[in-house]
Structure formats: structure tokens, C-alpha cells
Amino acid sequence: MSPEPAPHIARLNAHTIPMIAEERRVLATLPHRLVEVEGATDDEALAACRDADAIMIISAYLRASVICELTRCRIISRLGTGVGKIAVAEATRKGIIRYAALDVFGVVNVFDAKGFPTDHPLFTLDNVLLSPHVAAASQEGAVDSRRRGAQAVVDVLSGKWPEHPVDPDVKPWFSLAR
Helix, strand or coil: CCCCCCCCCEEEECCCCCCCCHHHHHCCCCEEEEEEECCCHHHHHHHHHCCCCCCCCCCCCCCCCHHHHCCCCCCCEECCCCCEECHHHHHHHHHCCCCCEEEEEECCCCCCCCCCCCHHHHHHCCCEECCCCCCCCCCCHHHHHHHHHHHHHHHHHHHHHCCCCCCCCCCCCCCCCC
């Protein structure tokens, strides 16, 4: 029986927002094959991500047309604000996302006396938590966020439960040791 191949990690935004040393240090703890591309087009993203076990993104789009073609993806780690960059509904249908915590209100004034629009489909999902954009408010916070995102990828691809799951009761479709 041949050994399992090293996990394939696709890192989008590799040119505009290169990986930092802390991300590389964390990923180095896991044998892996890293593909770094910009992912500016759906074709480029699909070529890099089709057979990826994990996808790391800062600001690239991961549209439904790409997500529906993913064959092995177990985790999408995204750092950034906004709800329109990843096709969450398609990733949920594929079983990649079981629960999402989205740090989304970077451009929405949640304190406006008149309220704010809640007609986005994500407001109707029970497995989505939406919060004001507060992450990475400092240089240290930004580095820590990227380190934690990389660590979550390493943990999941190593068969371990991530240190900071959003929902500790989630049932992954693959085996993870707690």
C-alpha cells in the first residue's frame, strides 16, 4: 500500500499579499505541497485549487464555479473582511463549510440608528455567525490571525481538531482526533 501523498495547499493572493514568515513557519510543521498563485481569474484559481486539500486566501474570489469543481478540499482559511469573496453557500453544499464565522461588517455601520440591510442570504443561515469587523486591528493581531489560519490548515490536514474551532460540536465529514 502506497503512503498518502503530502497534502496539497493552494495559497491565493501570493503576489499581492505574499505569505509571511510566521505562516511559512507553521506550515513547515506539516509535509505538504504548496502552490502559490495570485488566483486573479477563476481559471487560475481552479488550476491551483481543483485537487487542493486546503485553500488559504486573503482577498481573492472563490466563486461557486470554482468551488463546485473542488475534489478534495477540507478547509478554506480566509483572512479579510466581506461576505462576497467566497461562495459560502456552494462551499456549504460541498460540505467544506459546516459552520462559518464571518468578520464582515467592515463597511457596514452597525450603529446606524436606521439599521443596516439584512437581505443578504447569509443572514438566513443557522450555521453562520456574522460579526463586526474587528480582527487584525493591530500589526500583532494581523500576524496572529495569519498564524492561526495557517495552524488551522496544518491541524486539519494532520487529522487533528483545530485549536480554536468556531463550533466545537460540528461534525466533520472526515476523521479528526480531538
